[in-house]
Amino acid sequence: MKVLKFGGTSVGSAKNINNVIDILIANSKSNSIICTVSAVGGITDKLLLAGNLSKNKDILYEDMFHTIKNSHIGIIEELIPKDNQHVIEEVSKKLDDLKNLLDGIFLINELSPKTSDKLVSFGELLSSYIIAETMKSRGLSAALKNSQELIVTNSNFTKAEVDYAVTNKNIQEYFKNAKQKITIIPGFISKSKSGEQTTLGRGGSDFTAAIVAAALQVEQLEIWTDVSGMFTTNPKLVKQAYPIEKLSYQEAMELSHFGAKVLYPPTVQPVLDLNIPIHIKNTLEPEAKGTIISKDVNGTTSPVKGISNINNIALLTLQGNGMVGIPGFSKRLFETLAQEKINVILITQASSEHSICLGIDEQDAAVAKTAIDATFENEIAIHKIDPLIVETGLSIIALVGDNMKNHQGISGKMFSALGKNNINIRAIAQGASEKNISAVILQSDVKKALNTLHEQFFETKTKQLNVFITGVGNVGEKLVEQIKQQKKYLKENLKINLRVTGLSNSRTMVFNDEGIDLNTWKDQLQAGEKASLEGFFNTVKQMNLRNSIFVDVTANSEVANLYADYLRQSIGVVACNKIACSSNFENYSLLKRLSLKYNAPFLFETNVGAGLPIIDTLNNLIASGDKVTSVQAVLSGSLNFVFNNFDDTTKFYDVVKQAAAEGYTEPDPRIDLSGVDVARKILILARESGMELNLEDIINTPFLSESGLKSNTVDDFYQTLIKDESHYQGLYASAKAKNCQLKYVAELNNGKAQVGLKEIPEGHPFYNLKGKDNIVMFYTHRYPEQPMIIKGAGAGADVTASGLFADIIRIGNN
Incomplete structure (x- = not known):
């Protein structure tokens, strides 16, 4: 017998559910299968959002309900033949119950933990029913068993504790008589001894599967998700991260506790003592090896198995000279947090006993501050200790590995690598077992830290x-x-x-x-x-x-x-x-x-400015939270070269020919002189700024003569330059009479862009732009009056090649 659990992404669409069914069929050929399923991907969050909208008297909860309803009905319509009308009827009944519950929350303006558990249970109840009925409609030996009839807990709503004696008996008795090949059970949900609906905590579907696996002492527990195992670190932040082939139970618990979302931390405990292996697999890539978690990890010698992190951490510091040598401060501190049901994630204390630092969830920081300051009110009043210091916007990063204790210098490498990358460490914690080395850093440094440590411990040096x-x-x-x-x-x-x-x-x-x-x-x-x-x-x-x-x-x-x-x-x-x-x-x-x-x-x-770092600078501004309000630029090295060398002593034809000969124009100079090239460049900057524009949205005011615009070939175009010399001399004369310089300018303002020849007055930043230089002025929320200016050569083979080279190196450095 095997227990398989499928997460929200795995059952997030009709296509993915079909993948799940294929996996179950393949496994059921040689085993009886128990399949634990989560709610459809994203539904639990939507249920909670709908509940909070209802509680806050926001009528938008009805829209969220319809989103939830349409999601499930749409999946049914794709999966189940239309002659199975009873499925739609049963799901509609459940959805009606959900709507009534939301309406009730709206009326009483309250969402208690007890009601919250009842609310979120709809996700698993719906998904498990739909999957079971889909399998039945295909003639498979499958049945649905409500886990609320099996798993019994206390009444600690939102994170209930399991009564294993009763639960194990229920599970064993049910499956002793079960005849079906595949049993579908909803994860995450349970019932208290008094019959009230409870849940096992977010991520609790893993826990449900582990409870069942332990009760039946199955051969293996498989956790199917949307990634191919537990990774060396978060693959969303570190491109080079890869799946870990084997982990010990302790390593898996450490990694999952410190943010590895693939596995819910309590999952390990029910199967650990029975040595039931846990296999993390990818629903979308079932052939991938995944990660095996067990006691036997022979053959794995790497001292560091993974790097994990937890975001949204607050660091609490209790300090004061009056703490030194006085017993009882720690006891009172932790009792206060326990009374407020605040979980402590990290603890560190200096040997001087002058301070104690604790890491907790950021959302609990305000309650912790109030409670601890009240507990130590007298000591604070007489200045024996300071009011509690709370720092937010932090994260914990952790190196994990059973073999770290047998290798010298692990912590030295860790802190040295972080230091070289200017990542400040706020606190450090390491147990005597040396299975985990943790550090508190700014949350804004997490990506840099994970990449730095991954390169240090998992990647080749070149x-x-x-x-x-x-x-x-x-x-x-x-x-x-x-x-x-x-x-x-x-x-x-x-x-x-x-x-x-x-x-x-x-x-x-x-x-x-x-x-x-x-x-x-x-x-x-x-x-x-x-x-x-x-x-x-x-x-x-x-x-x-x-x-x-x-x-x-x-x-x-x-x-x-x-x-x-x-x-x-x-x-x-x-x-x-x-x-x-x-x-x-x-x-x-x-x-x-x-x-x-x-x-x-x-x-x-x-694409813009040859070798100048224009796009990179723009992307950095946007990524850092800045917003571009307008752009003014001279973006054509070829046009700037032309108008810097054209005057009443030269011929326009000769200057354009010279620009082409020196490689400043495209092979067809009409692309440059028509303004199309500049229009493309300002379009790219607009798009990189977040605007949805197309080339036809750019207003292009041409300066070429009518015959030049209508020329059919490059040779014809050059002939129009000779014929229409007076037209171009007129442009120069007009600018000279006003003591202006001719520049071809691109502008982006209020979501609109335009390009055209401008007469630039003396004193303007564009006036003295020489040769083939480009200039870009970014006006942003952070640079509202004095723009950020980028200026330099914007054309030429050498600088363009250097820009390409810089992009290649940029990839290599990531």
């Missing part, structure tokens, strides 16, 4: 990057040469082993999974196979090298259309090609989503 470059013309050649020049520096100083493993131009392409020799790359490319965009992509995919990065140094729309394919293969994309990011908003958003979904970086710093 990170390998495999770069595939399409488009080795002017800019691409400069990029290859820069990589060749800096290769040794990167390896020695940044611990990045950067290899060019694929190159392509419009004619040929060449690959080498050991890295192309950059001393002879031109000869190798010339002798390479015939170039093909699809062939290049397929080869990159087949080579399947770790940390692969595709670099697009073209202006080709067909190349840009392949970005999504690369991202879906978890291959990073670095592009100076502006076509993708200035395409329709849906495509831009898709690429962003794919980048996140497949953990594949998508960087395009050189």
